[in-house]
Amino acid sequence: MAEQLTQASYVLATILFVFSLRWLNHPKTARRGVGAGVLAMLLGVVGTLFDPHIVSFQWIAVGLVVGTLLGVPLSRVALTAVPQRTALSHAFGGLAAGLVGTAKYFLWLDEGVLTQFRVGAIVVEVILGFLTFTGSLMAAGKLQEIIPTRPITYRNQNLVNLSLLVLAAVCGVVLVARPELWPLYPVIVVLSLLFGVLLIVPIGGADMPTVIALLNAYAGLAAVAMGFVLDNKLLITAGALDGSSGFILAVIMCRAMNRSFTNVLFGAFGQVQTSTATTTQKAYKSATLQDAVQVLENASLVVIVPGYGMAVAQAQHRLRELYDQLTKRGIDVRFAIHPVAGRMPGHMNVLLAEADIPYDHLVEMDDINPEMPRVDVALVIGANDVVNPAARTDRGSPIYGMPIIDADKAKAVFAIKRSTNPGFAGIDNELYFMDNTLMLFGDAKAVTGDLVRELSGQASHR
């Protein structure tokens, strides 16, 4: 009977997990998706607790309480810290998978019931679990800037890393052949832990979002392997959903950054090419606030292009005020969202949503680009690479071929940034030198605030 309940709750949980993700296809149903996910997880846990092998709930209770106590504060972090929270979470997920695999190995070793299939599954689980553990910790450290974010490289780095992984795999194969050779087990664990660290060392902090998506996939695959170890299908379905999600997000990010996929899989990326910045001093045109306000007031269609700088400056609330001021004057204002603007997928959307900007005003790149020639003012706020026309025109540019928002096609462009420094890709941006571009130098939050003050001041003058 207990068996029936467990199985029924697992099947139901699988269905709910699928709906949970499916409902994320629209903001209207997305919160229902979270509900479905919670219910599915609950069913999974309760179904498992019916298992007759569970003899005591004491330590389970301890674990659940500790987890809850840790989880609640972790969910309260600032939105800017979401990437490092996610990374930390992956570390926990990897750890759990690694520990369960380890426990099972030694239990079955004692009981003499280690089959080759079981050992194979355990080895995969443990390698994936422990490399996700240390890799994610490193990623979280770099994002939080506890660990230096710049890529650390040395000669033959890829070779060293690859050898470590191959060594771990070889140990695994031997262990499958001779399951009783238990001293190999800790060797595999240590190699995996080490590999996780070394994998992240050469990758720059700014490239962490792609890495995090991949680690998400690895955590999912570790859960799948655990499912093979424990002969548990819920672990497999949920883990596979997770694995495909991480994988697809990584691919989307790569495409939007015009990186090849192998480039990601082998972790050999993130070396910021600062060298490409040409230092021939061309002329920027600066605008005064008053100029900008005047042009804005006379526009009928304004497109705001936010980027990483907007996120760093936390300028989204000021931007909202600007939006209000402009719409009050009957000006049509849209936000143009590039898929990799900022530092994680969907970064701009979350920040602008936080500032209560209705999501139907956030227009995707492909939908806004055909409109750009009709646009009176494109207001670029802390965005750089995602509006760099070199991606369209300059075959030699490292970002050539990356799809961009065609801000340069608007009738006038204002760009808010602090300096003449390049963005993530480390390259100059022709957009800033164009005839119809005016620079508004300064912090995104401050400048936007000034614009708002100027606009509202004028409003009260009337």
Added chain:
Amino acid sequence: MAEQLTQASYVLATILFVFSLRWLNHPKTARRGVGAGVLAMLLGVVGTLFDPHIVSFQWIAVGLVVGTLLGVPLSRVALTAVPQRTALSHAFGGLAAGLVGTAKYFLWLDEGVLTQFRVGAIVVEVILGFLTFTGSLMAAGKLQEIIPTRPITYRNQNLVNLSLLVLAAVCGVVLVARPELWPLYPVIVVLSLLFGVLLIVPIGGADMPTVIALLNAYAGLAAVAMGFVLDNKLLITAGALDGSSGFILAVIMCRAMNRSFTNVLFGAFGQVQTSTATTTQKAYKSATLQDAVQVLENASLVVIVPGYGMAVAQAQHRLRELYDQLTKRGIDVRFAIHPVAGRMPGHMNVLLAEADIPYDHLVEMDDINPEMPRVDVALVIGANDVVNPAARTDRGSPIYGMPIIDADKAKAVFAIKRSTNPGFAGIDNELYFMDNTLMLFGDAKAVTGDLVRELSGQASHR
């Protein structure tokens, strides 16, 4: 070892079946989809032949040869006979499922290994299989017009049908409770066969396509049930793909015909409402061929709307010639395809493809409608309901709410049909009485041929 091969080929076959259907999402990859399907089926068959329970291949060979001999001619039917061929095929599928279930029941009865679960699965398989068998035969008969196509109804029909099904289900439940009560088994079979016949009797021939899609779903579900009986996962995955396909196609047809879904599930449809045709004689305007040709020659954008009449008249090749004549004159010609034009989903597409019209000239309803006001001539060929503006305007009409192709919004409309008779839904069509509509009475093939001759004649005059 044989076991390993079987299982491996089953997993591979499942993957290939999924890709087979997935590749149908574009004509470019569609033929590859057929290849994948064939390979999957081959893997399924070969994997099964490894089964150690198979002791002799003699009767298997006989079956395979007979099947091939029957199958090849069945694949050579005219395209107009595709619906009845499909129906006949479903009958064979249902029969196979029913026979296998029957064989298993009596085998296991003899061996005394009938569990409740097995009996339950067999009952579902057999009911679905046999009702699909007779139901599909009836459907094929009506489509081929061997059986009278008009709906045959009598009082309490739905009640009688439902009672039969309930009775079969009750017998099934009793059999599950007491698996050894074998005399119940033939009762279930007979009831299912009878139910299949009675299900189709009240449905008009023109409604058969929807019925066929549903029977497709039933055949798939019968295969799923067979999978539960035989503990075979390939049957389950392939059957489920099939079941969902039939189901979705039925839903699509219902939506496009503005029928409710319960309406379909309970089979209570197809009563052609000839009564609604209002007989107030309004005035049609007839055009001469010369008028029509002149207007066509001066058009710059012509949209051709084909319907069931084009299929009946086999006018697609003439239509191709017309298309050639017009494009030769630099006129932009598109085909507007309504999702339920004709009598089966995708009917127009196949016929026009047969006439070598490139598929990118076939425009879906939703894409052509916004263009209609710009269109100089809408040429309606044997279509009626799918261009009936009553669907947009007349709340009392039986087709009110059904999405249509807005031919009435074109600057001029020519309609080719044989008479003033209504179409499938049995209702008059305002379109024909409109000021800018001219009728070209006659058979679709003949009239189109005349138009082509007139056009090419004129071409040689110059």
Added chain:
Amino acid sequence: MEMGIEAWSLLLVFVLATFIGFDVIRNVSRLLHTPLMSLTNAISAIAIVGSLLIAGEQKTTFTTVLGTVAVAASMTNIVSGFLITDRMLKMFRKPGERK
């Protein structure tokens, strides 16, 4: 009616395959709905798997006859279903491609 672990596993496979079916079929081009009907018709002939087992086991004459008929019926669907689908698909020309 207690369900064994294996039965639950079959149920799970059914649920998963149905999800896939709905997703995949919804993405099939409208253009190809007629070939889709005959392709799924061919796929439903997977019932041949069960038919082969019955016909090949040769336990009793009765079941062998049923099995052989079932094999013939399924094989008919396989052959005609795939052939006619391919015949229809061959007719869909690429844009610009004319015979």
Added chain:
Amino acid sequence: MEMGIEAWSLLLVFVLATFIGFDVIRNVSRLLHTPLMSLTNAISAIAIVGSLLIAGEQKTTFTTVLGTVAVAASMTNIVSGFLITDRMLKMFRKPGERK
């Protein structure tokens, strides 16, 4: 390494679930990619299922300790993952809807 029937069944489930995963994730709105990352992060905490079994079996002190740590780690992900996802999604206003 021979695989039992059960192992093949697990493999099939993995294949099917991966198909579903790819289809479902591809349809997630771009707007919601950040919440998607934290939701799947929460879902990957399904590893709690294995952790519970180890912690509850109490076979040896060693495995109980590992199990309890694993339960705590997974539970942290569940709680923080779902909560933060919901927090983010709450911020997405319907068109026209302002606080």
